[in-house]
Amino acid sequence: MTATAAPLYTDIGAGPVEGAAYWLNTVDDVRIRIGIWAADAPKGTVLLFCGRTEYIEKYGLPAGDLAARGYATVAIDWRGQGLADRLLEDTRIGHVGKFSDYQHDVKAVVDAARDMGLPEPYYMIGHSMGGCIGLRSLYEGLPVAAAAFTGPMWGIGMAAYLRPVAWALGRLVPAIGFGNRLAPGTIKEPYVLSAPFEDNTLTRTREMWDMMQAQLKAHPEFSLGGPSFVWLRSALDETLDLAQMPAPDVPCLTFLGDNERIVDPTRVYSRMKGWKNGTLQVIEGGEHEVLMEDLAKRSAVFDTMTAFFAKAG
16 A cells, blocks of 8 residues: 655644654545554554544544553544545535445555554544444454444434435435435534534534634635435445444444434444443533543543553453
């Protein structure tokens, strides 16, 4: 895997000073970007699978938390977001042809980590959509000693009466040639720039909210709005398929905010109930992004997570 230097905007990222970014080309010729921090860390490397709409600079701060505990971090700009290749002419709409395409990104990242000699063992943190991609990757043989998930998208949060409508539209609209259009109920503006801090669904910590706003204002090229109909259809299909599979035989630790409103918490509870070597930890006073909370909550999560990794590795 040939990696070439890519920009890493340290003006908006709070990661360790030794961070660097690289371009990778996937087997289907899509250019993605990765960020690497603390590449010489002694305890192993965390493959950090970001959520939908995210970008590697957002994870500079978590990379610093992991570096302080002895772990290197590789974060990913998935295809269709961040500075990776956008897949539609309207770059404000999140899109993927099919969810299995994300596995090409995963393979490129693992190959690059090995080629660069990043320290083993490897571990995985999957947040939100990255938790869906990461779960599929475990079934595909992702070479990690253990996995952690935060607010994993193992089901999409929506009112029960809307679910059949979403299923129907997710199939009908692409079938008539409009699958690249914005899914209903979403907008083309980033959530953190269009929603108020009060009662937002991401974090209860104003400092983190302000950081995310500042990042997008400084670099609007990171901005991404709602998903396409094709993304919605593929996500619904993928999460349903994964829900019907037994848990993989990989040690797992999952964190879920007690006020989760973006992913479907019932799918998380159901999955973790059947994960024989898995543990679910519910974060009191937590929203969707438990890695983007106040210092006390964040430190507790990273202490628990890295102790779990150390035991598994």
